[in-house]
C-alpha cells in the first residue's frame with residue numbers, strides 16, 4: 418500500500434513523488450497496476466494548485482480501478498475549510514477573522530482554487546471518507562482523537578461527517594473545523610502509545626497512518642531533510658506528511674504489507 422501525505426496545492430511535488438514511486442508516468446497516467454494508493458487529505462491551501470491535485474486524483478481513481486488497482490482519498494480539514502468558504506462565505510464562524518471565508522483565507526486559501534471549485538469537484542470532496550481501514554491499517558487525516566465524537570465505527574464516523582458536509586448547518590461545520598484543528602495527540606512519549614492504542618481498539622487496525630502535522634514539526638528537523646514516513650508512538654503511528662508546503666520534497670511511502 419502506498420500513502421501520500423498533505424499535498425496543499427503542490428501539484429508538481431505530488432506528481433514527482435508519484436512518478437518516483439512508479440505509480441504514474443511522465444504523462445501522469447496510472448502505472449501502478451494493482452497497487453493501492455491513498456491520499457491523506459488537505460489537497461488545498463498554502464500552495465498554487467489544489468484543483469489540479471484533485472482533478473488528477475479523480476482521474477487516477479478511474480484509471481487504477483480499470484487496471485485492478487485502487488486509489489483512495491481522505492478528507493482533510495483544509496478541504497472542509499474551502500467547502501465551508503464556498504457554502505457559507507461571510508457567515509460568522511469561530512475561525513480566524515470571524516467568518517468562514519476569512520478563516521479559509523487566513524489558513525492559506527488560494528482564490529483561484531475557490532473560483533474553480535465547481536459543483537462536481539465540491540460533490541467529490543464532500544463524499545470523501547474521514548477514516549478508512551485498509552490492509553490492517555487505520556487511515557485518518559489528523560493525529561487527533563476527536564473522530565470518536567462522530568461515531569464508534571469507521572462507517573458511523575464517515576456517515577456523520579458526510580452528512581454534515583451535505584448540510585447547511587453552519588454550527589456543525591464550525592464545530593467540525595474546530596475539532597479538525599487538533600493535532601499531536603500521539604506525540605507524548607508516555608501517553609502517546611496508549612492514546613493511539615485506544616483509537617485502534619475502537620476502530621480497528623494495527624497501526625494508525627496520518628498526515629496533518631508535518632513530520633519536520635513532529636520530529637523537530639528541517640523539512641528538506643524529510644525523505645520518508647515517521648514511525649512513532651511505539652510503532653503504532655505513522656506520520657506521512659512530508660511538509661511539501663514548508664519545503665519538503667514529498668514522497669509516496671510504500672508501507673510494508675501488514676498481516677491480516
Ligand SMILES: [Mn+2]
Nearest residue numbers: 459493494629
Ligand atoms: Mn490538516
